[in-house]
Amino acid sequence: MRFSSTLTALAAALPFTNAYWKGFNVAATNIDGTCKTTAQWETAFTKLAGLPQDITSVRLYASSDCNTLEYAVPAAIATGTQILVGVWTEDSAHYTLEKNALEAAINAHGSDWIVAISVGSEDLYRGDTTASALATQINEVRTIVRDLGVTQQVGHVDTWTAWVNSTNEAVITASDFIGLDSYPYFQDAAIGDAYDTFWDSVTATRDQVAAVSPGKWVWVTETGWPVSGPDYGDAVASVKNAQTYWRSVACSAFESIHVFWYAYQDYGASPSFGVFGDNGDAIYDLYKC
Template sequence: MRFSTLTALAAALPFTTAYWKGFNVGANNEDGTCKTTAQWTTAFNKLKTLPQDITSVRLYASSDCNTLALAVPAAISTNTKILVGVWTEDAAHYTAEKNALTAAIDAHGSAWIIAISVGSEDLYRGDTTASALAQQIYDVRGMVGALGVTTQVGHVDTWTAWVNDTNKAVITASDFIGLDSYPYFQNAAIGDAYNTFWDSVTATRNQVNAVSPGKWVWVTETGWPVSGPNYGAAVASVKNAQTYWRSVACATFQSTHVFWYAYQDYSASPSFGVFDESGNAIYDLYGC
């Protein structure tokens, strides 16, 4: 465990202990159907039973599966807050996403919103340019601002995208930086995963501070798969997922905003799901 890394990270953070602790939650059920409001409610209530005081979730989209129309009432009834996702690709989809977000704000106000992520790993995939994505961040900020909503608007991407100098415009445009970091995909053995993760956080924070000092780096995705293929020295297993949770989740929940990946992942390979299709935890979440 690299205490020097943790000490440096803690010193760089604002003086606060009020961190969002959440999970990424998909809009689809195991059979591909869309979650109903009742099913969103079940998921949110399940997370609230964890001892880490999980009161927030990250949702990937606004219009797909009528996500916000169905999830926001569940969030309000369970006192769950949402990091909202707005997909940016293609023009028609982007417009539908903005319309769905506007409709949700019109219907329910904005107290349920933590922040808004415009796009997700677009830079990593090379699906857009930094300048185009920056303009969409400004666009969404202006749209919600016209509705009287002053929430933070940013972007979620991999740490390798954030440290790429060609993407500085997105750092400048963003109020917060959403970091996706997976030591598993970096071929890290589980014994090295803790340091590999924190190295990605530190590298991202250094780049952000060089471009736009003072902006927070949020951990918007991290986790370890319970099943799937090996990546070099990285082995997917329930035991290693448990180890990663005990080391990374328990420390990270105390030092920054975190959205763990993922609530459920069903039959994906690799599968990062923490709860199975019956809603039972796959490994022990009570070790922090």
């Protein structure tokens, strides 16, 4: 399936709206491994808001780690940023800390800063849990936040291969939204094929979701191309290819689906998907599409 037919079908299935979330994944740690302070969160959010795309939403991976919500939520409120909240589900002690941190943030700051809540991240892809256990956790977190008056959607983030696996249908049923992580780089796609590979993963996920639980939106919660790192088949990590991927995928996705780009910074990782370098400057041109 080529891009033209894929995107046409996708656009036809979406509600008529231009109100798509445009965000970045942002880690809670700094280059030296220390946890971000509220001031450092505010610096990150301000930098993203200053991009030509007017990025005013972010995805955070956890709630309690590094006191993420305790420090990030005041910064988000101060900068007009909204958060796709992550609740880590493993292990049970960590999961309890995550729920407590989320509840504390809502009690302290209300819920206007919340985009949605993701319970777990790629748990099914890693094989760390079962679909039924994860569905139970999604429903539990939804009950907790509904009792606090929060109406935002509660869902899960995973790879497209996990979503199209029929054994995971319980998670689709339990989720209000479907968070999709799509990386053509890890599918060994050459940069010239990455555009179509990305949209094919979106379409495959959307079709499976529609078959199991019609009417639920698929969000792209992670995608990007690495600026450095090893080759995967025909996929080559480079600044040039990351720029090309942004020019093609970001510029189409931002206009047609909720997207959270990976990643704001990615210090020392290999491959490294970080868009902003150690000096705080963008590694490639994030021009307005």
